[in-house]
Amino acid sequence: MESNTPRIAVIYATAEGSTRDIAEFIADDFRARGADVELSDIEHAPDLSHFRAIVLGSAVHNRDLLPAATTFVRTHREALRNTDVWMFSVGLGPALRGPIGRWIGGKVPQKIAALVASVAPWDYRAFAGHYERAGVSLQARTLYGLMGGRRYGDLRDWDAIRTWSSMIAQSLALPQPQSTTIAP
Template sequence: MENRKPAVSIVFASAQGSTREIAEYIGNDLAARGATVEVADAEHAPDLSRFDAVVIGSAVRDMALLPTVAEYVASHRNELSARPVWLFSVGIEPALRGPIGHLIGRMVPKRIAAVRDSIGPREYQAFAGHYERVGVSLGARVLYRLLGGGRYGDLRDWTAIGAFSDSIAQALKLHAPHTIPIHP
């Protein structure tokens, strides 16, 4: 990677679009810093042999990464171990407030930890996503409120996402961007 642009594959699985938008934001940021970036969903991920680094992102369902990402990691474990990898997840837990919410928000569910530990990423980060009230059962809404959920809508922390992207860029020795990517 010394005298050429590092090539970064960003692989994601999204349930409602938040994870895709975060993956695209990170991809735009790294490209603005000089990397060659390809963003693709896990089902259409490119061959990893032409990439120097990989960023993997997944929505969280039932306290686990989406099956397409878990399967992707399992089937590409050898290729992933040969290059630096970063992992992020997108769920509701990081948006929870209050004592119980903060405790839950800091916990890494066992099934996510198992996938994380199987590839040993340089960094794992959990982000809040989009959480809409429409279509959510009354019981789930009450539980969300009891656990410290304060509001509905776009709960993503773009400053934290930018810091995660910046840490990837620093590890890859990329320069500062000429323009700051704008989040969706």
């Protein structure tokens, strides 16, 4: 690898695995473009000073990032502010349909917005995750349905994730992927 190839950290906090899958997808895209990428869960995050760029993702529970992600951002706020950072979250909001669902899903929850603003990333995106009906209470299913959530299963929009990853790669002047077999 050339010495001018950017080192990129892709760091994630996941609850059920959807955020990890998206982080792996983004890391694979960057690797296919020749970047030096370190993929890590947030508990084992590398020293941020070794990277030209950082992509940070977290699952969303109760309209907030996971506690580990919130703590990480607060602890490393200065390092994150002094490098190129992109942030993403994974939750149900982007999967909601209908007028009420789109309105709710289009709003960044206040706690997340404040945390994102404290780091001032180049971009923040919310993606839908994987949501199974099994084990979800009738009350939660009813609320989900009222907000326009009618679908269950894998709700991730891989084309939107690929487009976002490509946008980051372009801003880092990474070449087109050397391989077109990036799954899914």
